[in-house]
Amino acid sequence: MSGSEPPPALDLRGLRVSYRNRPVLRGIDLTVGAGEFVVLMGPNGSGKSTLLRAVVGLEGTDAGAVRVFGQEVGRLPPHRRGVVLMGQEPGLFARRSVFANIAYAAGIRGAPEAEVRSQVGRLADRLGITHLLDRRPEEISGGERQRVALARALAARPRVLLLDEPFSALDVTIRADLMADFRSALASAGVAGLHVTHDRAEGLFLGDRVALLFDGRLESVGPPREVFDRPSSPRAARFLGYNVIRDGGRWRAVAPRNAGFAAGSPDGRRGQVVAAGSVGAVGRLVVQLESGERIEIETPRTAPLPAPGTWGSIRWSDAIDLPDPSAEGSP
Amino acid sequence: MTPRWLAVGATLPLLGFLLAFVVVPVSGIVASAFPAAGTLSGWATLFAxxxxxxxxxxxxxxxxxxxxxxxxxxxxxxxxxxxxxxxxxxxxxxxxxxxxxxxxxxxxxxxxxxxxxxxxxxxxxxxxxxxxxxxxxxxxxxxxxxxxxxxxxxxxxxxxxxxxxxxxxxxxxxxxxxxxxxxxxxxxxxxxxxxxxxxxxxxxxxxxxxxxxxxxxxxxxxxxxxxxxxxxxxxxxxxxxxxxxxxxxxxxxxxxxxxxxxxxxxxxxxxxxxxxxxxxxxxxxxxxxxxxxxxxxxxxxxxxxxxTVEPAGGRPWGAAWGLLLGPETTRALGLPISGAALNTLAFAAAAAAIALGLALGFVFARSLRPGRPGLLTALTLLPLLISPVMLAFALAEVWEPLLGGPREAWILIVVSQATLGLPFVVQSLSVPLEGLSAAPREAARTLGAGPWTAFTDVDLPRLGRGLTVAGLFAFAFGLGEFTATYFLVTPSFTTLTVAVYRLQGVRLPGVADAAAGLLLVVSAVAIVLSALGGTRVRF
CATH class of the missing domain: 1.10.3720.10 (MetI-like)
Incomplete structure (x- = not known):
């Protein structure tokens, strides 16, 4: 980094965390630029939440540096880091009104009352919760509580905002709305964000950049399109929704829409349909190959789907070559 | 039988016990105090x-x-x-x-x-x-x-x-x-x-x-x-x-x-x-x-x-244990110390069995009709409101004449120990029960298990540790109970706690401590054995 370049909002270098001598994070290097929104994705148990808790200071670290706009904060207590964590549970005061909950964060900064009122009003308006300000958290819905939690987090004027699966407990019908509102609220506040999720669609939709975390190690940091189009390993490909096929000693990733099934055909890899169904205009098949692998196939519903138990062969196109997992030490 | 009536039936033994051994005797004491308490002269005499x-x-x-x-x-x-x-x-x-x-x-x-x-x-x-x-x-x-x-x-x-x-x-x-x-x-x-x-x-x-x-x-x-x-x-x-x-x-x-x-x-x-x-x-x-x-x-x-082992009174190390087992102690207590130990174990075991049995009936009823703790739960805490001496005094006044005098003191000792331990036993079982998900119990019922079978097959195994703790509490409470026991005891039913107290006044150096040491050993062995046994309980 040159001297004139502004430091990133969040800069993690060689971050290591372990529980009872079991490594959970194995040397994380990651940056989040000013105003940037990075999404960290990975399966359950990969260390995503631990990473956020370590950044905010709720978990101790074994090694590594946590810098916020160039300032090392790794030895500071959570309340002095300027990094706000918003979790799956909103963590609101149950007996205080929505207004008081949002005002609490501004109050901690020591803002004058008039400024607190105006800031709460602005944030409530931006997040569509003005009509809830007099209610208590127990009187509003889960999605509304998350909006309140975000308003409270933004009222603290964080330097970096960390979001730990804030939508995972919510009804799928309100998630899209909430994601869009969250993203625009963060963008207009100009706050850098690091968001973790195990939902690949959510991550690919929200992130300026995405990073994949497996078993405490980062893989494939980059723009969503780039990470999705070029999976870096079989496990990354599986997480991103590809079929992973062993083809003549090579590992290949095949998107479900690029695979097909021909009932009764003896050509290609033989397999048996184990499940078939449709989601709207798309038909879905799950086929078990003779080698034991299971392949998911998406097909336009222009013809009847084969019944479970039907034998046939699968074909594919546009397969992506993957590195051999035995070379990287994990499948 | 509907769950409601089944629940009522399961709690009847507990209600009957509390009525007979707490409510009636204590009410009797209060009633007997009223002729004096109702007049100023009664209180004046008391405070004089x-x-x-x-x-x-x-x-x-x-x-x-x-x-x-x-x-x-x-x-x-x-x-x-x-x-x-x-x-x-x-x-x-x-x-x-x-x-x-x-x-x-x-x-x-x-x-x-x-x-x-x-x-x-x-x-x-x-x-x-x-x-x-x-x-x-x-x-x-x-x-x-x-x-x-x-x-x-x-x-x-x-x-x-x-x-x-x-x-x-x-x-x-x-x-x-x-x-x-x-x-x-x-x-x-x-x-x-x-x-x-x-x-x-x-x-x-x-x-x-x-x-x-x-x-x-x-x-x-x-x-x-x-x-x-x-x-x-x-x-x-x-x-x-x-x-x-x-x-x-x-x-x-x-x-x-x-x-x-x-x-x-x-x-x-x-x-x-x-x-x-x-x-x-x-x-x-x-x-x-x-x-x-x-x-x-x-x-x-x-x-x-x-x-218990310190040399005292010109005697060597550990002499107090010899004295404890010797004839001087037997003369002082009116029975050998081993008899006191046996009394202690027998009374505590009987009291624990009674308290545990009554509490199990109560938690079975709670499993049938879960919800906010009500009047019945409050009633199980009633013994907390009654001090041990008051309970013993009330039991002695009301029940001793009915049982034929102090010869049957052991019954009232067991009852008093069971009563005093009851709130802790009930809490040790009902608090974990309320934390259990109802889903497995309901699943068992839909699969054809009756209320009692669902309770014994599904709830009791999940209460395993609570059951051990409850039994342990009741038993240990009986082993160490002194106040009510001392009030009710006759020489032939002397327990170790009473023996420790009585030996304080006897000129046998270290022997009271040795009795206390024996009580400690008995308690420790009983607690460890109960804990080990409790972990192996399977239903």
């Missing part, structure tokens, strides 16, 4: 005696001082236990239950051996002698018993605070002090208050410590009722004072029952979220207090054990 006035004052002073000191010691221990993650945390938490399981006389004897005249610590530190007798000694005994309880309640309160709220506020910029004031401090204060109220109740009605470490000038209401009935042969005065005690107990008991629901939703967190901070100066201070406290508790027991 300075020892009666002193008993009321002593109960207030000893209860207040002991509760305050228990909070001073127990609160930091509870915070260290509930807020920090450190090696040995679970072990200490288990050990804090020990004072409940150990005989009360043992701690009294430990204080006397350690800090009383000629005590092991008084030689090198003469200033500590003030805590070995009189009010100082009584408060030390009460704190040794009650500070662990305050610590446990505090820890439960601190753990019940919302972790997401606490972590959110910390990351929003709230300082640790502010997080304490606004998030986890208040529930820990409620916990400490609940513990303090119980500490007040137990200390204000302490029996053994004033009896052994002080004298009539420091008697509590409990000691005075015993003294009026058993020494001064004035059952009418005792009944009057017992009625006053009942009123005296009502306020702190009601306050305790009002505070308890605030802790009801606790215990979900198995380890503090904000752990790994044991290097902070506050944590080091709390660890130090914890270590001093644990050491002091161990010293009390250690002093008794040392006295």
């Amino acid at each position: 005696d300075p020892l009666n006035r002193d008993a009321l004052g002593n109960s207030l002073v000893q209860g207040g001082l002991s509760a305050g000191a228990s909070v001073l010691v127990g609160y930091p221990v509870g915070v260290f236990l509930g807020r920090y993650d450190w090696p040995g945390r679970r072990l200490l938490r288990s050990l804090l239950l020990l004072p409940f399981l150990l005989p009360s006389l043992l701690v009294v004897l430990g204080v006397a051996d350690l800090l009383g005249p000629g005590g092991l610590l008084v030689g090198p530190f003469p200033g500590l002698g003030v805590f070995g007798h009189g009010l100082g000694g009584i408060v030390v005994v009460n704190v040794a018993f009650n500070a662990p309880m305050v610590a446990l309640f505090t820890a439960v309160g601190a753990e019940s605070a919302s972790a997401p709220l606490e972590e959110s506020l910390a990351s929003l910029g709230a300082s640790p002090g502010r997080v304490y004031r606004e998030v986890w401090g208040p529930p820990s204060w409620w916990g400490a208050l609940a513990g303090a109220l119980l500490a007040f109740l137990f200390s204000a009605l302490a029996f053994a410590a004033p009896l052994l470490l002080a004298g009539p000038a420091q008697y509590t209401l409990e000691d005075r009722i015993w003294s009026l009935d058993q020494i001064l042969l004035n059952p009418h005065g005792a009944a009057l004072l017992a009625t006053l005690t009942l009123a005296f107990l009502a306020v702190p008991t009601a306050a305790y029952l009002a505070v308890l629901p605030r802790l009801a939703a606790s215990g979900s967190r198995s380890a503090p979220r904000l752990g790994r901070r044991t290097a902070s100066p506050i944590a080091v201070l709390l660890a130090g207090i914890c270590a001093v406290f644990a050491t002091a508790e161990l010293l009390l027991v250690g002093a008794v054990l040392y006295r």
Whole structure:
């Protein structure tokens, strides 16, 4: 980094965390630029939440540096880091009104009352919760509580905002709305964000950049399109929704829409349909190959789907070559 | 039979027991006090005696001082236990239950051996002698018993605070002090208050410590009722004072029952979220207090054990054990010490079986009709409102004539031990039951299991640890019970606790300590065996 370049909002270098001598994070290097929104994705148990808790200071670290706009904060207590964590549970005061909950964060900064009122009003308006300000958290819905939690987090004027699966407990019908509102609220506040999720669609939709975390190690940091189009390993490909096929000693990733099934055909890899169904205009098949692998196939519903138990062969196109997992030490 | 009637049927034994052995006898005592209490002259006569006035004052002073000191010691221990993650945390938490399981006389004897005249610590530190007798000694005994309880309640309160709220506020910029004031401090204060109220109740009605470490000038209401009935042969005065005690107990008991629901939703967190901070100066201070406290508790027991083997009166090491088994002790007690040990085990086992049986009926009924604790749950706590001496006095007055006199004293000893242990047994079973998901029970019912089969196949195995703890509580409570037993006992039914007390007044050096040591060994073996057996219980 040159001297004139502004430091990133969040800069993690060689971050290591372990529980009872079991490594959970194995040397994380990651940056989040000013105003940037990075999404960290990975399966359950990969260390995503631990990473956020370590950044905010709720978990101790074994090694590594946590810098916020160039300032090392790794030895500071959570309340002095300027990094706000918003979790799956909103963590609101149950007996205080929505207004008081949002005002609490501004109050901690020591803002004058008039400024607190105006800031709460602005944030409530931006997040569509003005009509809830007099209610208590127990009187509003889960999605509304998350909006309140975000308003409270933004009222603290964080330097970096960390979001730990804030939508995972919510009804799928309100998630899209909430994601869009969250993203625009963060963008207009100009706050850098690091968001973790195990939902690949959510991550690919929200992130300026995405990073994949497996078993405490980062893989494939980059723009969503780039990470999705070029999976870096079989496990990354599986997480991103590809079929992973062993083809003549090579590992290949095949998107479900690029695979097909021909009932009764003896050509290609033989397999048996184990499940078939449709989601709207798309038909879905799950086929078990003779080698034991299971392949998911998406097909336009222009013809009847084969019944479970039907034998046939699968074909594919546009397969992506993957590195051999035995070379990287994990499948 | 509908679940409602099945539930009623399952609780009938418990209701009948409470009615027969608590409500009717105590009402009888109150009724017998009324002819005197209803007139001014009755109260005037009661308060004309300075020892009666002193008993009321002593109960207030000893209860207040002991509760305050228990909070001073127990609160930091509870915070260290509930807020920090450190090696040995679970072990200490288990050990804090020990004072409940150990005989009360043992701690009294430990204080006397350690800090009383000629005590092991008084030689090198003469200033500590003030805590070995009189009010100082009584408060030390009460704190040794009650500070662990305050610590446990505090820890439960601190753990019940919302972790997401606490972590959110910390990351929003709230300082640790502010997080304490606004998030986890208040529930820990409620916990400490609940513990303090119980500490007040137990200390204000302490029996053994004033009896052994002080004298009539420091008697509590409990000691005075015993003294009026058993020494001064004035059952009418005792009944009057017992009625006053009942009123005296009502306020702190009601306050305790009002505070308890605030802790009801606790215990979900198995380890503090904000752990790994044991290097902070506050944590080091709390660890130090914890270590001093644990050491002091161990010293009390250690002093008794040392006295059992110490050479005294020109006799060699361990001579006290020989004396304990010898004819002098048998003459002093009216039966061999082995007989006292057998009585102790038999009474405690019978009392535990009764309490456990009644409590199981109650929790079966609760499993049939889950929901908010109601009147019946409150009734199971009724024995807490009745002090041991009052209960024994009431049982002796009402039931002894019906049973044909003191020859059948063993029945009333067992009943009193079962009654006094009942609230703890019921709580040990019903609190875990309320935490269990109803789904597996409902699944069993839909698969064709009847209510009782679903209870025994699904709920009881999940209550495994609660069942062990409940049985252990009941049994250990019986082993160590002194107050009610001493009131009711006749020589042939002497238990080890009564033997320890009686041997205090016998000129056999170290033999009372040896009896206490035997009681400790019997209790420890019984507790370990029960615990081992309990872990193997399968349904």
